[in-house]
Amino acid sequence: MALEADLAALAGCAHAVLAPMGRTAIYLAIQAIIKPGQIVVLSPLTISDVVNMVICAGGVPRFVDVEPHTGHLDPDRLEAALVGDVGAVLLTHLHGLPARVDEIAALCARHGVPLIEDAAQALGAQAGGRPVGGFGAAGVFSFGLFKHITGLYGGAVVCNDAALAARLRLAQAGWWEASPLRLAARAVHGLGIDVLTRSAVVWPVVWRTVRFGQLHAARPTGRLSSTDRAPRLRLSLPKALAGTMTGLQAGLVLDGIEDLERDAASRRRAARRSHEGLHGLPGLPSQAWPDEGAVWSCYPLAVANRSGFLDYAMRAGRDLASTTLHNCARLPCFAAWATDCPTAAGLQQQLVQLPTWPGYDDAEIDATITTVRGWYEGRA
Numbered sequence: 001m002a003l004e005a006d007l008a009a010l011a012g013c014a015h016a017v018l019a020p021m022g023r024t025a026i027y028l029a030i031q032a033i034i035k036p037g038q039i040v041v042l043s044p045l046t047i048s049d050v051v052n053m054v055i056c057a058g059g060v061p062r063f064v065d066v067e068p069h070t071g072h073l074d075p076d077r078l079e080a081a082l083v084g085d086v087g088a089v090l091l092t093h094l095h096g097l098p099a100r101v102d103e104i105a106a107l108c109a110r111h112g113v114p115l116i117e118d119a120a121q122a123l124g125a126q127a128g129g130r131p132v133g134g135f136g137a138a139g140v141f142s143f144g145l146f147k148h149i150t151g152l153y154g155g156a157v158v159c160n161d162a163a164l165a166a167r168l169r170l171a172q173a174g175w176w177e178a179s180p181l182r183l184a185a186r187a188v189h190g191l192g193i194d195v196l197t198r199s200a201v202v203w204p205v206v207w208r209t210v211r212f213g214q215l216h217a218a219r220p221t222g223r224l225s226s227t228d229r230a231p232r233l234r235l236s237l238p239k240a241l242a243g244t245m246t247g248l249q250a251g252l253v254l255d256g257i258e259d260l261e262r263d264a265a266s267r268r269r270a271a272r273r274s275h276e277g278l279h280g281l282p283g284l285p286s287q288a289w290p291d292e293g294a295v296w297s298c299y300p301l302a303v304a305n306r307s308g309f310l311d312y313a314m315r316a317g318r319d320l321a322s323t324t325l326h327n328c329a330r331l332p333c334f335a336a337w338a339t340d341c342p343t344a345a346g347l348q349q350q351l352v353q354l355p356t357w358p359g360y361d362d363a364e365i366d367a368t369i370t371t372v373r374g375w376y377e378g379r380a
């Protein structure tokens with residue numbers, strides 16, 4: 001189908017196979033690549049269902065800590081983790097920024113371990129001029145509600161191996177198709193979140209209510225868009241994750257792909273404006289300007305006292321969101337695989353996502369910069 005051809009081309013791969021969600025795509029890829037009981041090495045800084053998909057697919061998670069300035073899997077720690085019966089490395093590209101995937105792909109190749117890229121947040125991003133998703137045995141994309149290209153729900157696996165693509169299709173035989181009702185409910189939910197998180201500043205009634213809640217210790221608005229508030233262990237793929245994408249959803253994603261270049265250029269401009277405006281402050285993605293191939297699903301910032309900062313920002317009229325990522329290596333539901341990953345633990349508590357979406361005003365970006373600077377300069 002047209003979308004699969006587009007996705008394969010975007011990733012520089014021979015094949016793309018659609019899936020109902022990004023997380024299901026991860027499940028399918030791992031299940032098709034590893035043998036049951038093999039270790040899957042991954043970053044703990046992700047959503048809990050990514051770890052669940054590893055487990056549901058028969059893998060044993062092994063967490064390796066991340067780099068402080070990107071939150072990406074640290075290649076320097078990875079080699080030591082490639083011992084024993086490792087079936088795959090799952091590499092997450094966060095915030096639309098490419099991880100150090102060429103180094104990691106080379107390391108995996110040296111050890112004979114298949115690499116799977118979780119590019120759920122990074123469709124269209126490039127590392128060293130090559131598209132992410134196409135560096136290893138398989139790459140995964142998401143078209144979830146909060147991703148920069150959305151089909152309400154949706155995902156895909158890209159790969160070069162025709163036999164692997166055939167296994168990914170076969171595994172989905174007989175899965176249910178999303179009903180128009182479910183999609184409509186999802187769209188309405190998205191609209192509500194959109195209004196609350198994107199237009200809060202220009203919608204005083206909602207805004208005041210939300211701010212009252214924030215200042216009186218209710219949940220911040222950023223949390224409303226969290227899809228991962230009650231992590232739990234899953235041992236087999238839930239029925240809800242075993243559907244297929246509809247033509248309607250594929251159409252939405254195709255529209256998004258058509259605008260991808262323009263939107264990415266706009267996101268890059270917004271990110272650069274934030275980056276330059278925040279120059280010299282701690283907790284930025286990198287002190288140098290990162291790879292031009294980033295698509296910036298947001299501009300990530302790490303702030304030591306995040307709840308204090310978010311209160312301060314809220315008082316200044318800035319509605320900023322915390323990360324929805326967990327340090328999965330310390331979630332109680334994954335206690336059996338608990339690992340000490342101090343950098344991921346810190347980032348989970350510190351990450352804030354500054355908006356970069358196309359159409360987000362320069363004036364808004366500048367107001368956020370002023371607020372962040374104000375916080376650090378002690379005007380709080």
Ligand SMILES: *Cc1c(COP(=O)(O)O)cnc(C)c1O
Nearest residue numbers: 021022023120121142143144154
């Ligand atoms: C969103 C996301 C997923 C899962 O995608 P869904 O389509 O929501 O299932 C997986 N990994 C990362 C890093 C994500 O951000």
